[in-house]
Amino acid sequence: MSKKTLIVIGNGMVGHHFLEQFATSPAAKEYEVVVFGEEKQLAYDRVHLSEYFSGSTHADLAMGTADWYADNHITLKLGEPVLAIDRDRKTVTTPASDYPYDELVLATGSYPFVPPIEGNDNERCFVYRTLDDLDAIRASANDARTGVVVGGGLLGLEAANALKSLGLEAHVVEFAPRLMPVQLDTDGGAVLRGKIEELGVRVHTEKATTAIVDGETARLRMNFSDGEFLETDLIVFSAGIRPQDTLARESGLEVGERGGIVVNNQCTTSDPHIHAIGECALWNQRIFGLVAPGYTMARTLSAVLNGDRDAAFTGADMSTKLKLLGVDVGSIGDAHGQTAGARNIRYNDEQAGHYRRMVVSSDGKKLLGAILVGDNSYYDTLLQYALNGIDLPENAESLILPESQGGAPALGADALPDTASICSCHNVTKGDICGAIDAGCSDLGGIKVETKASTGCGGCAALLKNVVDSELEKRGVEVSKDICEHFPYSRQELFHLVKVNGIRTFRTLISQYGKGHGCDICKPTVGSILATCWNEHILATDHVPLQDTNDTFMANMQKNGTYSIVPRIPGGEITPEKLIVLGQVAKEYDLYTKITGGQRVDLFGATLSQLPEIWEKLIAAGFETGHAYGKSLRTVKSCVGSTWCRYGVQDSVGMAIFLENRYKGLRAPHKVKMAVSGCTRECAEAQSKDIGVIATENGWNLYVCGNGGMRPRHADLFATDLSDEELIRTIDRVLMFYVRTADRLQRTSVWMENLEGGLDYLKEVVLEDSLGIGAELEEHMEGIVGTYQCEWKAAVEDPEKRKRFREFVNAPEKADPVQQWTTERDQRRPALESA
Amino acid sequence: MKARTRWDAVCTVEDLVPESGIAVWTENGPVAVFYLPHRLPALFAISHTDPFSGANVLARGITGDLKGEPIVASPLYKQHFSLRTGVCLEDDTVSVKTYPVLLDGNRIRLEVQATQQQPQAA
Numbered sequence: 001m002s003k004k005t006l007i008v009i010g011n012g013m014v015g016h017h018f019l020e021q022f023a024t025s026p027a028a029k030e031y032e033v034v035v036f037g038e039e040k041q042l043a044y045d046r047v048h049l050s051e052y053f054s055g056s057t058h059a060d061l062a063m064g065t066a067d068w069y070a071d072n073h074i075t076l077k078l079g080e081p082v083l084a085i086d087r088d089r090k091t092v093t094t095p096a097s098d099y100p101y102d103e104l105v106l107a108t109g110s111y112p113f114v115p116p117i118e119g120n121d122n123e124r125c126f127v128y129r130t131l132d133d134l135d136a137i138r139a140s141a142n143d144a145r146t147g148v149v150v151g152g153g154l155l156g157l158e159a160a161n162a163l164k165s166l167g168l169e170a171h172v173v174e175f176a177p178r179l180m181p182v183q184l185d186t187d188g189g190a191v192l193r194g195k196i197e198e199l200g201v202r203v204h205t206e207k208a209t210t211a212i213v214d215g216e217t218a219r220l221r222m223n224f225s226d227g228e229f230l231e232t233d234l235i236v237f238s239a240g241i242r243p244q245d246t247l248a249r250e251s252g253l254e255v256g257e258r259g260g261i262v263v264n265n266q267c268t269t270s271d272p273h274i275h276a277i278g279e280c281a282l283w284n285q286r287i288f289g290l291v292a293p294g295y296t297m298a299r300t301l302s303a304v305l306n307g308d309r310d311a312a313f314t315g316a317d318m319s320t321k322l323k324l325l326g327v328d329v330g331s332i333g334d335a336h337g338q339t340a341g342a343r344n345i346r347y348n349d350e351q352a353g354h355y356r357r358m359v360v361s362s363d364g365k366k367l368l369g370a371i372l373v374g375d376n377s378y379y380d381t382l383l384q385y386a387l388n389g390i391d392l393p394e395n396a397e398s399l400i401l402p403e404s405q406g407g408a409p410a411l412g413a414d415a416l417p418d419t420a421s422i423c424s425c426h427n428v429t430k431g432d433i434c435g436a437i438d439a440g441c442s443d444l445g446g447i448k449v450e451t452k453a454s455t456g457c458g459g460c461a462a463l464l465k466n467v468v469d470s471e472l473e474k475r476g477v478e479v480s481k482d483i484c485e486h487f488p489y490s491r492q493e494l495f496h497l498v499k500v501n502g503i504r505t506f507r508t509l510i511s512q513y514g515k516g517h518g519c520d521i522c523k524p525t526v527g528s529i530l531a532t533c534w535n536e537h538i539l540a541t542d543h544v545p546l547q548d549t550n551d552t553f554m555a556n557m558q559k560n561g562t563y564s565i566v567p568r569i570p571g572g573e574i575t576p577e578k579l580i581v582l583g584q585v586a587k588e589y590d591l592y593t594k595i596t597g598g599q600r601v602d603l604f605g606a607t608l609s610q611l612p613e614i615w616e617k618l619i620a621a622g623f624e625t626g627h628a629y630g631k632s633l634r635t636v637k638s639c640v641g642s643t644w645c646r647y648g649v650q651d652s653v654g655m656a657i658f659l660e661n662r663y664k665g666l667r668a669p670h671k672v673k674m675a676v677s678g679c680t681r682e683c684a685e686a687q688s689k690d691i692g693v694i695a696t697e698n699g700w701n702l703y704v705c706g707n708g709g710m711r712p713r714h715a716d717l718f719a720t721d722l723s724d725e726e727l728i729r730t731i732d733r734v735l736m737f738y739v740r741t742a743d744r745l746q747r748t749s750v751w752m753e754n755l756e757g758g759l760d761y762l763k764e765v766v767l768e769d770s771l772g773i774g775a776e777l778e779e780h781m782e783g784i785v786g787t788y789q790c791e792w793k794a795a796v797e798d799p800e801k802r803k804r805f806r807e808f809v810n811a812p813e814k815a816d817p818v819q820q821w822t823t824e825r826d827q828r829r830p831a832l833e834s835a
Numbered sequence: 836m837k838a839r840t841r842w843d844a845v846c847t848v849e850d851l852v853p854e855s856g857i858a859v860w861t862e863n864g865p866v867a868v869f870y871l872p873h874r875l876p877a878l879f880a881i882s883h884t885d886p887f888s889g890a891n892v893l894a895r896g897i898t899g900d901l902k903g904e905p906i907v908a909s910p911l912y913k914q915h916f917s918l919r920t921g922v923c924l925e926d927d928t929v930s931v932k933t934y935p936v937l938l939d940g941n942r943i944r945l946e947v948q949a950t951q952q953q954p955q956a957a
Contacts, residue, residue, distance in 0.1 A: 449925065485901065507873075517873060519899035520908035520915075545854035549895040549910035552855075557910055561890035608895075809850045811860035816891050818884070 003032045004102035006305075007092055009082045009247065011037030013044075014278030014294035015107030016063045021302035023072040033074045034099060036092070038081040039130055042066065085251040087271055103273055103305065106248060106261060107298075110241035110279040110289070115150070119212030124219055124234045128159040137236060141166040144233030146218060148172075150209060152179040156238035157324040160201050163236065164325070171202045171230065173222070175239075178205060183320065183331035184371055187348055191355040191373045195327045198353075204230065243280045243287055256282040265312040267301040275301050288316055317387065321372075321379045327353075330372035330379040333386045334359055339368050347400045349374075356400035358382070365391050370400075388417040413466040422464055423453040430467055437471050444468050483744055484521040487514040491669065491744045495529050504534055505542045524548050525744045528631055531667035532739050535787045537794050544804070550629035553805065554791055555611055560819055560830040563611060564604040565591070566628035567618050568664060571638045571656035571676075572599025581621040585614055592827045598635035598673070600626060605828055607816065609807045615792045625792040627665060631745075633672045636660040637685065641678030641695070650695030652678035655724070659693070662728070663735065665788045666781075669742040669751075672735070673707070687715045690748040691731055696720070700727045704734055704762070705752040713749045716759050719767060729778060733766045736777040839949040844942040851943070856894035856907065858883045863947045866934055867894035867907070869918055874905060879918035880934040880945050885909045886923070893931065 006022075008015055019035065022028055044062050069076045077094070084093040091098045112127035114120055126137050128149075141147065147163040149156045152174030163170040172179070178189025179196070193203050208225040215221035218231040243260040254262040254270035260282025261269055267283075268275050278294035279287060288294060293316030303311035319332040337344055341362030348355050354374035361368055367385040372378055378400055385392060385399070392399070416422075418431030428451045436450040444465060447453065453464050481490040487510070489497065494509070503509050506526050510518055518526075527546030530536070536543065550556050555563035567582070582601050586593045589610055591603040606614055615625075628634060636659045639645065641652030656676040663672070675686035676693040686692030692703035698721040706715025719730055742751040755761050764770040795801045808814050820831040845859040851870035859866050865883035883891045888911045896907040898918070905918040915924040916931055923929040935946040 486899075516903070517871065517898075517900040517905070519901060519906070520897035520913065523897050523899060541853070544852060545898065548897065549892070552895065557892065557895070559888060559890065559911065561888075561892040561911075803850075804852065807858065808860040808865065809846045809857050814860045816865070818889055818891055 004030055005100060006031040006033045006103045006105065007099060007101040008033065008035045008105045008107060009092070010107035010109055010244075010278075010280075011035055011039070011042065011076070011078065012107060012109045012278065013063060013291055014109070014298050015105075016042075017295045018105065018107060018277060018298035018302060019069075019072075019074060020064070021299050022305065023074065025302055025306050027302075027306040028072075031103070033072075035069075035074060035076050036080055036082050036094065037076070037078045039132065040079045041131060042069075042076075042078065044131065082247060085247055085274075087251050087253075087274070090273065101273075104275070105301065106269075106274065106276040106280055107278050108244040108247065108276075108280045110287075111244050112237060113240045113242050114237045115209070115239055117209050117212060119220075120237070122212055122220065122235075125212065126234065126236045128155060128162070128236050128238050134162070137162070137234070138166060140234050141168055144168055144219075146171065146232045147234045147236065148222065148230065148232040149236045149238055151238035151240065152176070152203065152205065153182060153238070153240065154180060154320075154322070154324070155241075157196070159236050159238045160196075161325045164199075164201060168233075169200075169202075171204060171232065172196075173204045173207045173209065173230070175208055176205065179203065180329065180331075183329065183335060184373065185336060185357065187346070188355045188357065188371045188373045191348070191350065191353055192324075192327060192329060194350070195353045195374065196325055199325050199327075201325065241279060241287075241289055243282065245280055248274075248276070248280075256285065260287050263313075265300075265314060266304045267297050267313055268304070275304075277301055283313060284315065286315075288318070290316075290318060290320065292316065293318070319383055319386070321376050321383075323376075328372065328374055328376035330370070330376045330382075332370040332372075332379070332383055333367075334369035335371045337369065342368055345397050345400065347397075349402075354402075358396065358400055360392065360396060364396065367392055367396075367399075384416060384420055388419055390415060390417060413463070413470040416467070422467060423451075428453040433464070433467055434471055437468070437475065442472065483525055484519055486510060486516045486518050486522050489513065491525055491529070492741050494526065495533075495740055498526075498529050498533050504530065504536075506530070506546050507542070520548075521744075524551070524631075527551070528667045528669065532784070535665075535784050537789065537791060553608060553611060554625060554629055554795065555606065556629050558604060558830070561816060562605050562607055562819060562830070564602050564628075565606055565611070565614060565618075566596065566600055566602050566626040567623035568626040568660070569600040569635075570660040570664075571636055571653045573638075573653055573657060578621060578623065581618070581623075585617050589614060590828050592829055596628075596635075599637050600635060602628070605821075605830075607807060607819065608805050609812070612796050612802050612805050616796050619790070619793050619796065624664070624790040630667065631670050632665060632667050633660070633663045633674070635673065637673075637675040637689070639676075639678050639681075639683035641676075645678055647681060648678035648695065649697055650678055650700065652676040652684065652693075652695055655693060655695075655700070655727075656684075659691075659728075659731070662785055663731075665791075666735065666739070666784055668735070668739050670745050670747045672748070688712065689715060691715075691734070693727065699723050702727060702730055705748040705759075707747050707749050716752075718759075718763065730766060732781040733774055733777045734762070736781045737762075737765060737773075740777075840946050841949050842937070842939075842944040843947050844939070844944050846943050847941050848938070848943065849941075854898055856896065856898065858891065858894040859945070861934075861945060861947045862949070863932075863934075865891045866945060868936065868943060868945075869894075869898055869907060871898060871905060871918075878936045878938060878943065879905065880936040881907070881916065881918060881921050882931040882933075884931065885911055886929050886931055887912050887914060 042062050042064060080094045082092045082094055091100050112129050124140055127133055147168040148171045149159045150173050152172045160170045160172050178186055179192050197203055209222050210225050211223045213221050215231040219233045222230045245255050245259055245261050248261040249255050256262055261276040261280055263269055263276050263281045263283055267277050277297040279289055296316050297313050300311050300313040321330045337359040342359050345358040357371040359369040366389055370382045416430050420430045422428050422430055432451050436447050441447045441450050447468055482488045483491055497513055509526060523546040527543055555565055557563055586603050591605050594602045596602050636656040638652045638656035642648030642650055659674055673689045674691040675684040675689045677684040677686045678695045686694050687703050688706050688708050692706060692715045694701045700722045701720045702718045703715035704718045707713050738748055738751055752762055807816060821828045822831040850857055853870055853872050856867045856869040859868055866880050867883040869879040871877050883893050885892050892910050893907055896910045898907050906915045907918060908915050921931040921933040937944050
């Protein structure tokens, strides 16, 4: 049987998404697929178009590759516009030829609307839609100083951002009385305007342009209907989109009064063999100008072509969350409160530039819509309430209040309905997860494999774990705290077993208290516990196989199998002589060199066999290992302090160096970071660290359990005006209590939040010695400090340990063939792209 | 043409690290040799190349067992590979090549494909 032909016109985001869906479906075997694109490039991500000006290339924005099309047997004809459709003969015509089709998909998208203004055809007037448009704007911006965007909507503000990143003074001219009139209300628009003007973008509202003429101080002048004018060197129109329906119109398909190809729930047009998806399609008198509804149409159509009779597009949620010029903006559901009887709850902090509005039903029970400006951290919870029709809590206003004023924390796992989306990358709902559990999955790992949840960007990992734990508990499954299948114990329990029984090797522990041979979860955990308890060299024969590669080779593995090296630079203080040595070593081994956030220097690209040689040189110059590879103290960051600074009240560098030298090498459940600031100006950012110290006139204030990273948390004030001795003693106790009782890979913040009694309990234990273990904790720490050894020094001096650093044990001279290099900004980097 | 194999000596017992892996160079490319003294058999050899990253790193992974299957965890992205079959436990469509390995006196030998082609008649 010869194959049928499916032709797709348009290679934008939606067209590409359709092909991705269709190519992997059963029906793909029945069709030859041919794609026509007007633009020269493959489909690319228009949502992130402005990044093209801040350094992204077409390749960064591309959705697929030519190889992908080839692998899926899709014929791609770019730069070949379709000129006409002959519905009787079922062919399409291009400048090159006529092509027959059996099924035709129109994914022609939209075109920018240019208001009918005299002079809008000036060579310095542009639209903002394609990479070609952007190239033209960029060329024109070379000799321009100012740029105006006509249109203050979503795309207009994106365009303004683009002009700003091209170095132009950017203006936005909007016809409506506020910015983003579709998504925002008057107050929200005002807050957004304030924020954007702070960023240096000038906003002009209620301006109707009547003509564009030659300017006096700039190339162009825009005349407004109120008699005012604005001079500028270039103009970008971003005043909305219109569906690209010309082909459909000319071939006699039904189109809407104001444009758009009319489609039914199956995304099929008035001709049963022609379909339309994305911004060119008019469904139920509506055009959907966002990418997500277009994707939904694409999935629907793919199902329809596979004979799925139930597949239907039934509208789409138009809620959006975005960052415009760095400002959070969110709009959910009925944002303008157009539902009858709708009531509003508003929070407006003009000082901070935060505006939040909830639109609730007349009985106050349901959330109908919301507007957010300035802080989108409230968006996810509000969206869950609105989309799932969850009953609002009694004090609904707490959902938009700041936490310090009694705001509610995020929605608990239990409150989410089955339809709640947990993983948006793989579209996994809470119901899917419950289904997997009911089908026999009984742990997080199994659920990840079964549902793919949390295997995309991973941002939902914590939420997923909450849902899984809560669902397992509901089903009476005891949530296992076992660290893995080899030990029926938590990390804390293992710690006690090791300590109490004086166990010094993994083999002894697993033969007495576990089963099997261990794995990559329990081995490093036990390795860390053994190091904390007995502080033996981590490359001692028994300990080598317990460590992650970074610990084993005392360096950080990079994507091509080479390592990076971070020598310790306590407190960030370094002599010029030592700095020169770092430069010399980096130069000799051609190491990519970068300053880290922790006030030290990272040297990348060393091969396994180079590591001991490099460290020999560093050690000779007085360097020690920086433990950047370990779950241990990283750095103690400091500001310059009272020895130089006009404002410093204590010697912060001196204290930082003391702390770094005291706690270096301490093995912990996770990495530990510290900082010391010399005054309350807090230049060392101590409040974002596990241990933060800020100088006062009378001594030191101690903050604990802060962190940066994915879920930043400010440290809590723990004790004030401590003397040097009191400070050290307190930190000794906090750290050692953490090391002994925290779970595997638990930062201090999560550890403290999980302590029953939290911060107050920790204060009792540490400051008031409520458990009577204060002296023991200090003694334990003293022992570790006393037995510190630089692991690298011990390693380079021991020929047996050095043997581990051979790349290939039978071919010492052989270079790893996959380590290919290229040069970027005058330094070497891996050319390996397969990662 | 019939594929020919050879048992090449790649290292000695002293080169091995108990409960861990080392890398050797063979005519077939880099191979990771693991020595798990508490199992029988105790020697395993698989390709040193991590299929997910393309980097030559598998010998530097942590070894152990999962549900009784001897495994190594890739040090880069942490997938587990069976040391017996080379199959990835997280994605059974991915696997690494395994090599027969034996102890010959003090020497470790691997069975590798001979890449030297036999002279062919014109």
